[in-house]
Amino acid sequence: MYAVGVAGTTLVARSAAASSVDTGVAALDRLIELAARAGRFQVHLALAPAEPEAEVDAAGAELGRSLLPLLSVAGARGHGVGTMATDEALATVVLEVSGRPLVVANVDLASSHVGGLESDLAVRFLNALATVAGLTIHVRLVEGEESAHVVDAIFKALGVALADACTVIQD
Known part of the structure; x- marks a missing residue:
């Protein structure tokens, strides 16, 4: 399903260091870097070149x-x-x-085309991420009109939610 080759990936939690993302889709690179910064993850992700839609799927799966x-x-x-x-x-x-991958949203993410892709970047990425990590993801847009701002806010909120989920609770 996710056939794009991965050249290399590392992920470090609770890090303020800069991320380096090269998926071949500049808009997606920026969104993953936004999520990483908001969640205090250091992400190094490089994908072998392929069609943009395949790269979006592969980036979500690899993350x-x-x-x-x-x-x-x-x-x-x-x-x-x-x-x-x-x-x-x-x-x-x-x-x-x-363990039951699902993405539910109260906003039509399919209409938020980013980076000139024919299909929706956010939906494809979130579905691949949820499938591989076994996540149920609920996205709620409280306010927002400009589609680029909406997608940015969603990816930043995703980074914070992932950091929260990765937090180890000490007894």
């Missing part, structure tokens, strides 16, 4: 694979919430490691 060890470590919270804004847009992402 999901990289998150699995952090989400499944003993004591990891396993669920998270993030609310972030970009200009007039305010979005909340709630997620859970459920």
